[in-house]
Amino acid sequence: MHQVKTTCPYCGVGCGVNATVAENGTLSAVEGDREHPANFGRLCVKGSALHETLGEQGRLIKPRVDGEEVSWEQALSVTAERLNTLRAEHGNQSVAAYLSGQLLTEDYYVANKLFKGFLGTPHLDTNSRLCMASAVAGYKRAFGADAVPCNYEDLEEAELVVLVGSNLAWNHPVLYQRIKVAKERNPLMRVVVIDPRVTDSCEIADLYLGIKPGSDAVLFNGLLAWMAAKNKLDTVYLERHTQGVDDALSAARQSAGSIAEVAAACEVDAERLETLYYWFASQLHVVTLYSQGVNQSSSGTDKCNAIINCHLAGGKIGLPGAGPFSITGQPNAMGGREVGGLANQLAAHMDYDTPGARDLVSRFWATDNLVPRLPNGPGYKAVELFDAIARGEIKALWVMATNPAISLPDAAHVRAALEKCPLVIVSECAANTDLLPYADIVLPASGWSEKDGTVTNSERCISRQRGMLPPPGEARHDWQIICDVAKQMGFAEAFDYTHPSEIFDEHARLSGFENATTTQRLFDISGLAGLGRDGYDALTPIQWPVNAQAPNGTARLFVDGQFATPDGRARLLPITPRGPEQRLSQAYPLRLNTGRIRDQWHTMTRTARSPRLMNHRAEPFIDVHPDDAAEAGIKDQSLAVLSAATGQYRARARVSKAQRRGEVFVPIHWTDCFSQNARSSALIQRIMDPVSGQPEAKHGAVALAPL
Numbered sequence: 044m045h046q047v048k049t050t051c052p053y054c055g056v057g058c059g060v061n062a063t064v065a066e067n068g069t070l071s072a073v074e075g076d077r078e079h080p081a082n083f084g085r086l087c088v089k090g091s092a093l094h095e096t097l098g099e100q101g102r103l104i105k106p107r108v109d110g111e112e113v114s115w116e117q118a119l120s121v122t123a124e125r126l127n128t129l130r131a132e133h134g135n136q137s138v139a140a141y142l143s144g145q146l147l148t149e150d151y152y153v154a155n156k157l158f159k160g161f162l163g164t165p166h167l168d169t170n171s172r173l174c175m176a177s178a179v180a181g182y183k184r185a186f187g188a189d190a191v192p193c194n195y196e197d198l199e200e201a202e203l204v205v206l207v208g209s210n211l212a213w214n215h216p217v218l219y220q221r222i223k224v225a226k227e228r229n230p231l232m233r234v235v236v237i238d239p240r241v242t243d244s245c246e247i248a249d250l251y252l253g254i255k256p257g258s259d260a261v262l263f264n265g266l267l268a269w270m271a272a273k274n275k276l277d278t279v280y281l282e283r284h285t286q287g288v289d290d291a292l293s294a295a296r297q298s299a300g301s302i303a304e305v306a307a308a309c310e311v312d313a314e315r316l317e318t319l320y321y322w323f324a325s326q327l328h329v330v331t332l333y334s335q336g337v338n339q340s341s342s343g344t345d346k347c348n349a350i351i352n353c354h355l356a357g358g359k360i361g362l363p364g365a366g367p368f369s370i371t372g373q374p375n376a377m378g379g380r381e382v383g384g385l386a387n388q389l390a391a392h393m394d395y396d397t398p399g400a401r402d403l404v405s406r407f408w409a410t411d412n413l414v415p416r417l418p419n420g421p422g423y424k425a426v427e428l429f430d431a432i433a434r435g436e437i438k439a440l441w442v443m444a445t446n447p448a449i450s451l452p453d454a455a456h457v458r459a460a461l462e463k464c465p466l467v468i469v470s471e472c473a474a475n476t477d478l479l480p481y482a483d484i485v486l487p488a489s490g491w492s493e494k495d496g497t498v499t500n501s502e503r504c505i506s507r508q509r510g511m512l513p514p515p516g517e518a519r520h521d522w523q524i525i526c527d528v529a530k531q532m533g534f535a536e537a538f539d540y541t542h543p544s545e546i547f548d549e550h551a552r553l554s555g556f557e558n559a560t561t562t563q564r565l566f567d568i569s570g571l572a573g574l575g576r577d578g579y580d581a582l583t584p585i586q587w588p589v590n591a592q593a594p595n596g597t598a599r600l601f602v603d604g605q606f607a608t609p610d611g612r613a614r615l616l617p618i619t620p621r622g623p624e625q626r627l628s629q630a631y632p633l634r635l636n637t638g639r640i641r642d643q644w645h646t647m648t649r650t651a652r653s654p655r656l657m658n659h660r661a662e663p664f665i666d667v668h669p670d671d672a673a674e675a676g677i678k679d680q681s682l683a684v685l686s687a688a689t690g691q692y693r694a695r696a697r698v699s700k701a702q703r704r705g706e707v708f709v710p711i712h713w714t715d716c717f718s719q720n721a722r723s724s725a726l727i728q729r730i731m732d733p734v735s736g737q738p739e740a741k742h743g744a745v746a747l748a749p750l
């Protein structure tokens with residue numbers, strides 16, 4: 044029996060896990076790693092059930108081509124040959140990849156290098172687009188870089204924590220626990236929850252604002268205008284470290300009006316609203332923590348910037364216990380961003396329009412003499428990518444560790460696109476998913492507890508995930524599969540890695556290569572280059588940047604008021620609030636909210652294996668306000684159907700006053716593999732934020748009826 048330190052594969056908290064491997068080679072127990080700075084020994088119910096979700100049953104164990112089991116040799120050569128043929132016939136940009144925040148950074152790195160660097164296509168995006176793309180875009184517009192300024196300790200050191208669009212108690216439970224304990228220790232600490240639903244996170248709230256969905260930007264514009272009116276702006280900070288306050292204030296005043304007007308627009312109590320404004324303005328140590336409720340919107344980026352504006356205007360950033368803190372959904376959403384896993388990114392936090400970046404990356408990857416060279420500009424973002432497949436423009440798609448047939452909006456459209464796509468390659472752990480019937484080539488991949496690599500959590504902390512069990516059957520690691528295909532395609536030299544430590548080393552070297560761009564300098568982990576296999580194996584959690592100036596990592600960003608913009612100043616942006624694009628109508632009069640439940644993860648391929656996790660909510664459901672239920676003729680626990688322009692969802696109704704009148708909530712987890720007609724994505728239209736490309740998953744328009 045021995046213990047292995049690794050990291051939980053679920054949410055963006057990124058908790059450290061001590062896993063016990065028994066004499067018989069199985070993983071017999073898990074407990075929280077007391078030395079890991081994300082959780083200090085805590086685990087939530089999902090993390091503590093990790094060892095109950097393993098085993099060969101239900102795993103993909105053999106490669107398949109056109110429905111037939113084949114050897115790896117055949118699978119790799121057919122994959123390479125078909126990709127090469129389609130590229131030759133239709134051009135480099137006819138091939139695409141769709142990745143996942145479940146992949147490890149090393150997997151992401153080689154996939155990005157292959158597609159953008161060597162196949163010459165920019166069309167590589169990730170399911171992180173569905174989770175935090177608006178937060179990324181908001182940070183970039185304000186700070187010049189996708190850089191989370193805070194860390195988890197800030198949540199404990201704050202005098203005020205404002206949760207916006209985040210049910211932390213269910214979706215990031217260990218952080219919720221940390222805030223709860225900090226609040227018990229510090230009676231002066233306050234927590235505010237801004238959310239259309241009364242959630243379990245309200246248990247620690249001193250103030251709750253049951254906001255009208257989509258009105259967040261009005262609320263934060265109102266806060267900015269109120270701070271100015273009450274002389275609560277930090278004029279010294281604004282003068283020294285920012286640009287754009289006048290325009291931001293003018294837009295805020297235009298949209299906000301009086302407290303009563305803002306309260307009416309947000310449908311919240313005016314007195315409570317003013318209390319929030321007073322608390323925010325009178326404390327320096329304020330963290331605003333926001334998540335999918337803000338991001339998954341057609342104006343998500345603007346909402347993020349409306350929040351950031353208030354922090355910059357009050358100088359509440361770069362200090363202990365202060366800052367606008369986006370909390371990511373997936374375990375490695377940030378690691379994917381680091382290597383360039385979003386279609387608008389190139390590599391190492393550099394975009395296509397980052398001055399000098401394209402040449403720098405091309406020199407580093409030695410693609411200067413390669414035809415084609417790196418693409419010139421961004422590729423299709425997730426929803427656009429599947430539209431391009433539907434148009435016949437993209438001919439080959441490689442999906443890794445995710446299930447767009449379930450998770451993307453308007454799933455019927457996605458499925459029709461996949462049906463039409465001449466080549467669909469799927470790398471996957473689970474043997475039964477809604478995506479696999481569309482795959483021409485199926486490649487069995489290793490999973491958590493089997494693979495080695497790194498992940499980066501929401502506070503920029505890089506941690507090791509460690510392999511401790513052999514992959515089942517013939518499953519291989521994603522980085523190996525990608526590199527083997529690359530070699531077959533003729534790029535043997537550039538993909539000749541023998542261990543993930545070599546990929547991590549290259550990734551770390553690229554982050555500091557020539558030290559040429561400001562965004563690159565901010566994300567510089569060159570201090571982690573040259574670790575070798577032993578150093579990589581022994582790597583302990585560390586927050587980027589990690590370089591000669593910060594060899595032990597960096598707890599907090601922007602402490603000196605210097606940002607990653609060309610002039611070093613942060614930007615306040617003028618925000619004009621916009622409501623949801625999915626309009627309510629007579630036919631579809633209810634606002635649909637979607638989200639996770641406490642004990643499940645994504646499409647349940649892992650968590651559904653644990654009976655105790657399934658006990659929490661054993662089946663899909665529709666949460667509905669008593670008045671809406673009565674109007675539709677629906678009783679508690681009776682079967683009901685939600686209809687939208689794009690499809691239907693059938694489940695049992697749970698009548699609850701935690702829902703606002705006129706709004707319903709459904710979980711995102713159930714797939715056709717578990718329950719026919721209970722896919723939340725069937726109800727969401729293909730509408731995106733114009734800046735971030737993030738779909739408007741929190742704002743469907745539906746009708747409710749008895750089944």
Ligand code: SF4
Pocket residue numbers: 051052053054055056057058082085086087088089090091214215216217218
């Ligand atoms: Fe895993 Fe997140 Fe739970 Fe931590 S809080 S144990 S990372 S699911």
